[in-house]
Amino acid sequence: MVAITASRAAWMLPVCMSAAAMRHPDVVRRSACLQLGAARRFAVPRRVIVSLAGVGAPYELDAVRRQLAAGDAQLLDVREKEEWDAGHLAGALLVPLSTLPAAQLPPGVSATRTAYVHCKAGGRALRAAACLREMGVQDVVSLQEGYAALLAAGFPPA
Template sequence: MNHSADVPTVSVDDLPSGEEYVLLDVREQDEWAAGHAPSAVHIPLGDLPSRAAELTELADDRPVYVVCRTGGRSARATAWLNAAGVVDAVNVAGGMKSWVTSGRPLVGENDGVAAEVL
């Protein structure tokens, strides 16, 4: 069954400006370390069910925008978060690839290596 039509989605360009939203990165640790949005929160997709409570506290009634590399995993995470009633989640179309294309900042955890989206 394809529920993608039910998943609220925004483009990177339509993200709110400023810090009044939570950006959740559901990629794996190696992807996160290579490059991520400076303000993002990292919870890999597989850890989401066990760490959902953290997200509820972080969100504080604000929407949570979910991002992965290109939008597939984040769509699944968004659907799950909304269905489970954890937070109001919105999928970021195009993921971190679109984030970089839009000229948004990227930071990495690997010393001496330029940040990149794996």
């Protein structure tokens, strides 16, 4: 079991919803990115968290780097513009979490190419990955490594 604060667990809200509500696509899409203000903590099995958003695929950073270099994948930075302006990774596309969910995919985001999503520490990337999946991106992977860790792992800055 892993304990998750309500604000970090917002992307997994559908776990707590009724089965009837879960069959309504608009409820799922909107709840996937809902920000909860309560300070409650939820205990949810780790496998549920990983499988809920469909973003738990294993990855190796070297393979991610190769896919990005070959143009077979896209790197989405879901930090806010101020963070992006302070520094970002080469080839990344800015898609702030605050702009999700939207009725359409953000400009430049492909629904058919693998999307690797990162933020500063991982929490926003998980929520954004869930939103992107609900918006139709077929293969979304939330990188556990944040911006600084990706730089340290050899991803080049812009």
